[in-house]
Amino acid sequence: MPTLTIEPLTADAFRPFGEVIEANDSARHFSINDGFAERYHDLAHIDVASGGGRAIVSIFRALPRSLPMQLVLLERHPLGSQAFMPLSGLPYLVVVAEAGPVPDLAQIRCFRAAPGQGVNYAKGTWHHPLIALQAPSDFLVVDRGGKPGDANCDEHPLMGEAIWIKP
């Protein structure tokens, strides 16, 4: 059965899928508040205006998964980006495939995010639902709010594919 390799999450590796949200020297940053804070500026492309959308802020409280686990499905949001920032100081897994009419199952990637790393899925990026590890984990989410009935979630089932993540 296919097993995904778990890769470290880096900005370069994640670029085809969106941005890594983290405070490091490669981001534009500058001092504010009389030197009491450093601002790491504009770290993600928040792309939510399609179809009259707006940015909204939510919290996801996720139950942890245990490995090995089988991938259930990939989903995509054709109308907007979706950013996740971990609030609980725990690592988590990010499973993605590039945007397109259907995901290329041979090109699914799995990244292990460190506690200080968020991700922003670009509009249309295929992704597995959030995979928390170790303990219940909160995430701040910045995604698109729209009108009732907006078609902003496509699903691609994977249970028949037997794709696994192993420890």
Next chain:
Amino acid sequence: MPTLTIEPLTADAFRPFGEVIEANDSARHFSINDGFAERYHDLAHIDVASGGGRAIVSIFRALPRSLPMQLVLLERHPLGSQAFMPLSGLPYLVVVAEAGPVPDLAQIRCFRAAPGQGVNYAKGTWHHPLIALQAPSDFLVVDRGGKPGDANCDEHPLMGEAIWIKP
């Protein structure tokens, strides 16, 4: 010299200034991802469209202050809201006064935010620069990105007022 009372941060107490961002039962919430996550939905009024603005995501890395401390200034962003979510599991202080041409210094409030509580300053709310406590603290910030030269920060100096926060 005037000393601010440090109050616990609650949604009700903070309503004149914006929203508290937290996952609790009083927020609209619903199950997603086959029951693996609970979504606490649309917790803040992200109000950034004035003057052609857009939502951006940044990280502020703040140095801690020690108490007692004297308030330096209040600032406001007349073109947009500004949301802060703590990432470092530490409490922090929020100092605010209601929107208006100048802050009413007799009505300044100081709230102690718990680690799981973020705040969203409504457009125009007067606020002191971020007051981290205990250790360097990261915050995810959702505020307004605009054009160079947009006038989106007014300052009201306070050093002459001798307003203090004590432990």
